[in-house]
Amino acid sequence: MTGATTKSAQMIRFLGFVSLLCGVLIVGAHITSQSRIRVNQEEILRESLAQLLPGMTRQVIYIVTPTGKLASAASGESGGKRIFAGFDAGGKFLGVVLEASERGYADVISAMYAYSPGSQTITGFSVLEMKETPGLGNKIGSDPDFLANFKALDTTHPVAAVKHGKKTNPWEIDAISGATISSRAVGRMLAASVQEMAPIIARHRDRIERGN
Secondary structure, eight states: OOOOHHHHHHHHHHHHHHHHHHHHHHHHHHHHHHHHHHHHHHHHHHHHHHHHSTOOOOOEEEOTTTOOEEEEETTTOOOOOOEEEEEETOOEEEEEEEEEEOOSSSSSSEEEEEEEETTTTTEEEEEOOOOOOOTTGGGTTHHHHGGGGGSEEEHHOOOOOEEOOOOOOOOOOEOOOOOHHHHHHHHHHHHHHHHHHHHHHHHTTTHHHHHO
């Protein structure tokens, strides 16, 4: 083997080692970051549940199966949409919290909302993740007047966002001025979610309110 060939082989081995090391570092960083993301997501989830169902001390999580039945998350069922049922310290049923998402102005808006099966109203709304325009669209998660829409939003009629100042019905969402696209995305999100989930909740209401 000539000196040039030996040097080439050494260089190939060195580059192979560097590539392997870089791959290990990238995979390690990805696993670490994903773990942190999951921890942060769970923390945001807990905070949102506490905000949406004040006084909640116990929760029961149900998974909606492909056939529309309910399975307890504790049973190991996964993959379906989740229903979070909340109860206070005395065991009183407070309502359910549901997850929903919809494409907004910049990206997908992910949110949770509280729903009362008895009154068929949405009683709270919380944004989990969004990339809407700062100072405009992102107000859907913090503007007090906008969030007031969800204290008792009627769902017996399809929910819809209307132009700011034009709300006349209890199922309408008064949009944020200058952020109509984001506001309407919230309306579409809630309308679609309620249409899908409310009948399932109604069918299993007794079980959900018992928390078993």
